[in-house]
Amino acid sequence: MSDRPIDVLDRAKGKKVMIKLKNGEEISGVLKALDLHLNLWLEEAEVQKNELKIRLGSVLVRGDTIVYASPG
Amino acid sequence: MSDRPIDVLDRAKGKKVMIKLKNGEEISGVLKALDLHLNLWLEEAEVQKNELKIRLGSVLVRGDTIVYASPG
Amino acid sequence: MSDRPIDVLDRAKGKKVMIKLKNGEEISGVLKALDLHLNLWLEEAEVQKNELKIRLGSVLVRGDTIVYASPG
Amino acid sequence: MSDRPIDVLDRAKGKKVMIKLKNGEEISGVLKALDLHLNLWLEEAEVQKNELKIRLGSVLVRGDTIVYASPG
Amino acid sequence: MSDRPIDVLDRAKGKKVMIKLKNGEEISGVLKALDLHLNLWLEEAEVQKNELKIRLGSVLVRGDTIVYASPG
Amino acid sequence: MSDRPIDVLDRAKGKKVMIKLKNGEEISGVLKALDLHLNLWLEEAEVQKNELKIRLGSVLVRGDTIVYASPG
Amino acid sequence: MSDRPIDVLDRAKGKKVMIKLKNGEEISGVLKALDLHLNLWLEEAEVQKNELKIRLGSVLVRGDTIVYASPG
Numbered sequence: 001m002s003d004r005p006i007d008v009l010d011r012a013k014g015k016k017v018m019i020k021l022k023n024g025e026e027i028s029g030v031l032k033a034l035d036l037h038l039n040l041w042l043e044e045a046e047v048q049k050n051e052l053k054i055r056l057g058s059v060l061v062r063g064d065t066i067v068y069a070s071p072g
Numbered sequence: 073m074s075d076r077p078i079d080v081l082d083r084a085k086g087k088k089v090m091i092k093l094k095n096g097e098e099i100s101g102v103l104k105a106l107d108l109h110l111n112l113w114l115e116e117a118e119v120q121k122n123e124l125k126i127r128l129g130s131v132l133v134r135g136d137t138i139v140y141a142s143p144g
Numbered sequence: 145m146s147d148r149p150i151d152v153l154d155r156a157k158g159k160k161v162m163i164k165l166k167n168g169e170e171i172s173g174v175l176k177a178l179d180l181h182l183n184l185w186l187e188e189a190e191v192q193k194n195e196l197k198i199r200l201g202s203v204l205v206r207g208d209t210i211v212y213a214s215p216g
Numbered sequence: 217m218s219d220r221p222i223d224v225l226d227r228a229k230g231k232k233v234m235i236k237l238k239n240g241e242e243i244s245g246v247l248k249a250l251d252l253h254l255n256l257w258l259e260e261a262e263v264q265k266n267e268l269k270i271r272l273g274s275v276l277v278r279g280d281t282i283v284y285a286s287p288g
Numbered sequence: 289m290s291d292r293p294i295d296v297l298d299r300a301k302g303k304k305v306m307i308k309l310k311n312g313e314e315i316s317g318v319l320k321a322l323d324l325h326l327n328l329w330l331e332e333a334e335v336q337k338n339e340l341k342i343r344l345g346s347v348l349v350r351g352d353t354i355v356y357a358s359p360g
Numbered sequence: 361m362s363d364r365p366i367d368v369l370d371r372a373k374g375k376k377v378m379i380k381l382k383n384g385e386e387i388s389g390v391l392k393a394l395d396l397h398l399n400l401w402l403e404e405a406e407v408q409k410n411e412l413k414i415r416l417g418s419v420l421v422r423g424d425t426i427v428y429a430s431p432g
Numbered sequence: 433m434s435d436r437p438i439d440v441l442d443r444a445k446g447k448k449v450m451i452k453l454k455n456g457e458e459i460s461g462v463l464k465a466l467d468l469h470l471n472l473w474l475e476e477a478e479v480q481k482n483e484l485k486i487r488l489g490s491v492l493v494r495g496d497t498i499v500y501a502s503p504g
Contacts, residue, residue: 399437
């Protein structure tokens with residue numbers, strides 16, 4: 001059975017992931033849930049733009065704003 | 073039964089949420105209703121761009137303009 | 145029966161609404177009709193960009209150019 | 217029977233309309249035909265950007281490039 | 289029988305048309321074929337950006353990059 | 361039987377084509393395969409941006425990033 | 433049997449590929465899996481923007497952010 005690209009995230013549930021957004025920001029957090037549109041639910045999330053880091057807590061990230069997502 | 077990403081917002085109905093928009097603005101307000109396109113109805117909403125804060129009251133936010141949404 | 149996000153606009157028919165567009169302009173006018181794509185028909189409409197205000201009269205606003213819409 | 221947003225344009229056939237485009241240009245002309253995607257056929261059309269005005273004659277405007285359209 | 293917006297181009301087959309693109313360039317050429325997505329096949333095509341004019345010969349223009357198209 | 365716009369590329373298989381991309385770059389190469397989304401497989405491809413030219417070899421170009429494509 | 437554009441990547445599984453993104457960044461890595469939307473799973477991935485190179489490890493790249501992909 002062959003792998004699907006989304007499996008790299010599916011296996012990262014409960015772990016920390018780093019998300020690069022189209023608006024240039026980066027969000028990191030613990031992956032709680034994802035769907036086929038790549039909508040993501042993160043916990044303990046933080047967003048970073050340039051030097052600035054802001055705590056978000058729980059967050060829903062729209063899949064169509066994501067460039068790439070990495071469990072590291 | 074597994075969680076869906078949108079559940080993080082679904083559970084936030086009646087509570088204050090913060091929305092980051094693709095145009096760089098942030099809207100906060102009390103979440104009244106949402107749909108699967110992530111269209112949101114907020115009450116007591118305020119929009120913030122840079123230092124400026126403006127009261128909107130009731131507002132419909134189009135789902136396709138949202139980067140992320142956080143109940144905090 | 146639960147509310148849908150679009151209901152906040154549906155109830156605003158015949159009243160003045162303020163529309164924020166993706167190109168940075170704001171349009172205000174009396175809401176005459178809307179559809180599920182969020183296409184809007186406004187009467188007595190005015191468009192504002194920076195300090196400039198222009199009278200449009202009747203106008204059809206494409207739903208996919210809208211960031212948010214508020215009956216205030 | 218309730219109105220649809222597109223009716224504001226449908227009733228403007230044979231009359232002059234003003235179109236605001238996403239690229240910042242404005243086109244005006246006599247509305248000959250339209251479809252549900254908001255593709256428009258204009259006659260005696262002129263395009264204006266900043267101070268510059270250019271005669272186009274007949275023109276097909278793609279619906280997805282339109283911000284708003286006004287019969288005035 | 290009523291006209292469709294695309295008819296203004298359909299009748300221009302074999303004639304010279306001017307195409308305004310979303311990237312700011314203008315292409316002119318003899319219209320050989322078109323489809324409902326507004327994909328166009330031009331012959332003897334030239335592209336112009338600012339003062340610069342370049343001969344392309346045969347070219348396929350993607351419909352979703354077109355702002356407007358005019359047979360003049 | 362009438363021509364379709366994509367035929368101008370279909371007949372160019374095995375020949376060199378020039379592709380203009382939405383990001384401003386130009387790619388040239390020998391057309392190996394194409395599909396209806398205008399996804400292209402090029403061999404001996406080179407990409408050019410401003411004065412800079414880089415050899416890519418084999419490359420898959422996404423159709424939705426193409427402005428126009430010309431067999432010359 | 434004729435080739436499809438995606439075959440150029442399908443044959444590159446297990447090999448290093450270079451991906452050009454719409455945000456101007458380049459990602460390289462070993463191709464583990466791909467789907468028809470061009471979503472890619474890369475291992476040992478690195479991202480490069482201007483002079484800066486950052487190690488990502490495993491990464492899911494959204495297909496709609498890709499300009500072109502090359503196995504070299």
